[in-house]
Amino acid sequence: xxxxxxxxxxxALDRLLDMTGxxxxxxxxxxxxxxxxxxxQLDAMRAAAGSGAVEDLVRPxxxxxxxxxxMGAERLAELCRSLETDARGGVVDAAADRVAExxxxxxxxxxxxxxxxxxx
Amino acid sequence: MTDxxxxxxxxxxxxxxxxxxxxxxxAEGRDxxxxxxxxxxxxxxxxEPYDVVLLDIVMPELDGYATLAAIKADPALDHxxxxxxxxxxxxxxxxxxxxxxATDYLTKPFEPAILRARLESSLAAKRLRDLELEYxxxxxxxxxxxxxxxxxxxxxxGLAEVAARTDALGVLARRFATMAAEVKAREExxxxxxxxxxxxxxxxxxxxxxxxxxxxxxxxDLRSRATTLRxxxxxxxxxxxx
Numbered sequence: 001x002x003x004x005x006x007x008x009x010x011x012a013l014d015r016l017l018d019m020t021g022x023x024x025x026x027x028x029x030x031x032x033x034x035x036x037x038x039x040x041q042l043d044a045m046r047a048a049a050g051s052g053a054v055e056d057l058v059r060p061x062x063x064x065x066x067x068x069x070x071m072g073a074e075r076l077a078e079l080c081r082s083l084e085t086d087a088r089g090g091v092v093d094a095a096a097d098r099v100a101e102x103x104x105x106x107x108x109x110x111x112x113x114x115x116x117x118x119x120x
Numbered sequence: 121m122t123d124x125x126x127x128x129x130x131x132x133x134x135x136x137x138x139x140x141x142x143x144x145x146x147a148e149g150r151d152x153x154x155x156x157x158x159x160x161x162x163x164x165x166x167x168e169p170y171d172v173v174l175l176d177i178v179m180p181e182l183d184g185y186a187t188l189a190a191i192k193a194d195p196a197l198d199h200x201x202x203x204x205x206x207x208x209x210x211x212x213x214x215x216x217x218x219x220x221x222a223t224d225y226l227t228k229p230f231e232p233a234i235l236r237a238r239l240e241s242s243l244a245a246k247r248l249r250d251l252e253l254e255y256x257x258x259x260x261x262x263x264x265x266x267x268x269x270x271x272x273x274x275x276x277x278g279l280a281e282v283a284a285r286t287d288a289l290g291v292l293a294r295r296f297a298t299m300a301a302e303v304k305a306r307e308e309x310x311x312x313x314x315x316x317x318x319x320x321x322x323x324x325x326x327x328x329x330x331x332x333x334x335x336x337x338x339x340x341d342l343r344s345r346a347t348t349l350r351x352x353x354x355x356x357x358x359x360x361x362x
Contacts, residue, residue: 012229019232020143033136062178066207067136070229 005075007108010116012072024120031113034067038110041067042103045083049095057087057095064102073109076102125149126243127169131161131187132176132205137228141174141205144232145239158182162190165197172242175222177206177213185216192221199249201242205230255289258282262293269300276301 017027041060048056065080079102086092128150130141135156142152153170155161159182161173173191177184184204191197201223206213209227217225223245224238261282268274282293333339 015232016140019147020140021147023143026143030136030139033139037134037136059178059180062207063134066228067134069207070136070140 006112007073007075007105008112008116009072009074012070013116015072016070028117031071031117034071035110035113037067038064038106042099042106045099045102046096048087049092049099052095054087054090054092054095057092058084061087068109071109071113073105076105076109079105125151126171126239126246127151127153128239129153129155129161129164129170129173131155131158131173131179131184133157133179134176137176137205144235148236150239158184158187158190161187165191165200166194170200171246172223172239173200173202174205175202177204177208177217185220188217188220188222199246199253201246203235203238203242205235258285258289258293262289262296265296265300269303274300274304 013027013031016030017024020026020030041064044060045057045064048054048060061080061084065077065084068074068077068080079098083092083095083098083102092098125148128145130138130145130152132138132141132154133156138154138156142154145152153164153168155164157179158175161175162182164170165173175184175187179187182190184206188202188204191200191202198221202221204214204217204222204225205228206225207228214225223242226235226238258281261279265274265279268278276297279293279297283290283297285293
């Protein structure tokens with residue numbers, strides 16, 4: 001992943017704003033909800049990867065995939081999609097490393113969302 | 121069908137999705153309720169009328185597949201359109217849900233224009249189904265009225281709502297109500313005639329009984345003696361007077 005590639009597509013936020021009636025305060029609420037829930041989902045993914053309970057990876061990875069896609073965080077969504085698919089199949093190679101990679105991507109997403117919100 | 125632009129139940133365990141869908145749907149004037157899982161959704165559906173359900177698949181308690189199965193197995197709910205909105209984008213899941221009776225299957229993140237179009241077509245289908253159910257219910261009221269007429273328990277105002285329709289069923293209900301009123305009036309006339317006939321029969325019976333007595337030799341003899349007795353009495357009276 002190179003630094004010049006964005007982790008969040010700003011067009012996705014425009015789309016959310018448009019879809020929900022153009023209220024910037026509501027968009028802030030959505031972003032805040034995404035960030036709060038992502039922390040919980042990543043914690044659950046870390047716990048599942050650490051304990052080797054592959055089936056426990058499915059739901060948090062699925063939820064973070066869905067929410068990331070809504071926020072335009074495509075790379076984070078893709079990392080979670082891959083984890084969810086493997087977890088559904090019962091075998092997740094290098095689960096802890098992949099969850100750690102998702103957590104690092106989430107940090108980038110959080111920073112970019114903050115910058116985009118500040119620029120509005 | 122509920123009033124307005126449709127009553128929608130959003131079923132999703134992710135609060136972000138529920139917030140997003142609620143705001144997007146309310147911006148279109150729809151009445152939106154939420155449920156965080158399938159079990160809660162079934163509870164709400166059995167308590168209040170809804171026009172369409174937007175259903176997630178991966179949820180705790182009762183997932184989307186089990187919720188869809190429960191809706192389609194319940195005769196009171198099976199007519200409500202269910203649109204799946206899920207992050208599960210496998211073909212197998214799409215096919216499974218459509219086979220189970222889902223109206224449509226959208227993947228997250230959903231495209232608002234597509235959701236709007238699918239929602240409108242589902243609501244149109246629901247409106248038609250509601251009209252069909254109302255029509256069938258009113259047809260059964262007319263057939264029920266025919267049975268009530270036979271049993272003598274027909275009440276004309278029971279068909280007022282059906283008779284107010286402007287279609288063929290309304291014409292039938294109005295014609296039926298008119299005929300029922302005519303039948304009732306004829307029955308009343310017949311009853312009055314029967315009452316009069318009974319009085320005449322009673323009078324005839326009494327006359328017959330009288331004639332049975334007065335037509336006997338004994339009665340005739342008695343009447344003859346009474347006449348003679350009256351004449352004798354009158355003759356005595358006249359002699360005493362002279």
